[in-house]
Amino acid sequence: MSVLPAHVTRDPLRLVLVLIGGVTVLTGACQLFAPGFVLDRLSADSTGISRHLFATVGMFMVVVGGLLVQGLLTPAPPPYLLFWAGLQKFGAFVLVGIGVLRDLFAALALLVAFFDLATALLCWLMARRLASRAGDLHTAGAAR
Template sequence: MSVLPARVTRDPLRLVLVLIGAVTVLTGASQVVAPGPVLDLLSADPTALSRHLFATVGMFMIVVGGLLVHGLLGPAPPPYLLWWTGLQKFGAFVLVGVGVLRDLFGPIALLVAFFDLATALLCWLLGHRLGSRSGRPLTAGAGR
């Protein structure tokens, strides 16, 4: 017996994004609980301010990752869910990349940045596919 619904396990893209959402929740939680060690791993200066802000970012990661998992486990996730999640992941890619360019993070953070870029593209791909099937465009509002 699978823990995940068949509609998720039958669709490799949906399954990958559910797993990425779960990893986003877990990594966000690690940033909330232990921002200093995570900043050390990224070769960033763990000041009191940076630890607090990093923990705040972790809280948003928990929310966005949880929203992605929750939405994808449902029978008909709205395409705009994938649009907004992809936009958040793309924004993370840009901002982490800028942080590396400004020497705020070490080069290892580029792995995180490109993972977020790949996730954004996967979100937009699934959102486009779901929108095409339902006749609802990727960016259509909930009230349409």
Template sequence: MLPKLLVFISAVTVLTGAVQVVAAPLVLSFIGASTDKTSAHFFAIIGMFMVLFGGLLWQTLRQAPVGPEPVFWCGLQKLGAAAAVGLGVLNGIFSGLALGVAFFDLVSGILIFTYWQKLKIKT
């Protein structure tokens, strides 16, 4: 069940990252952040990395056997994203609405590391 949930999380990560790439100013305004060219550019770059890590997790989970290394790095990405968004809210860069994003990334990171632990036990 956990691998299927993680495949879903990876798909959501790819989708939302792609939206950030193509519509960074819109997403930034939705979460209450500045929408100048610089912030939009860097937010789109973050979206690109979301696509890459989400795609890596998706592809890794669909292979057999699943290697623990990419799962580990994808878990770190999710926990790092949760911390970065949380700090953005704390520092007034994003509105409190962005805490939902941070919570999703935190829970995703915990689930990914739970699965990673299971993979490590098997190897």
């Protein structure tokens, strides 16, 4: 017996995005509650202000990751939810990449950046699929 609804476990893309959302919540919580530890792993400066700002980013990761999970657990999440979650992940890709280019983070951070890029693309793929299904339902209802 699965703790996840059948509409999640039967859909590999939805399942992967639910898992990624959960990981986003966990990693965001790490940044929120232990920003210095995470900054040290990324070979970044760990000052009072950088830890505070990194914790703030972690809080937003918890919120967006939680929104993604909760939305995908519903049978018919709105496509815009996936669009905005993907936009957040794409923004993270860009900004972490810039941080590496500016030598603010170690090259190891590029793994995180490219994971965020892949997640953004998956979110947008799911948004497109949901929008297509919503259009099919709307068209089917109008044909009656």
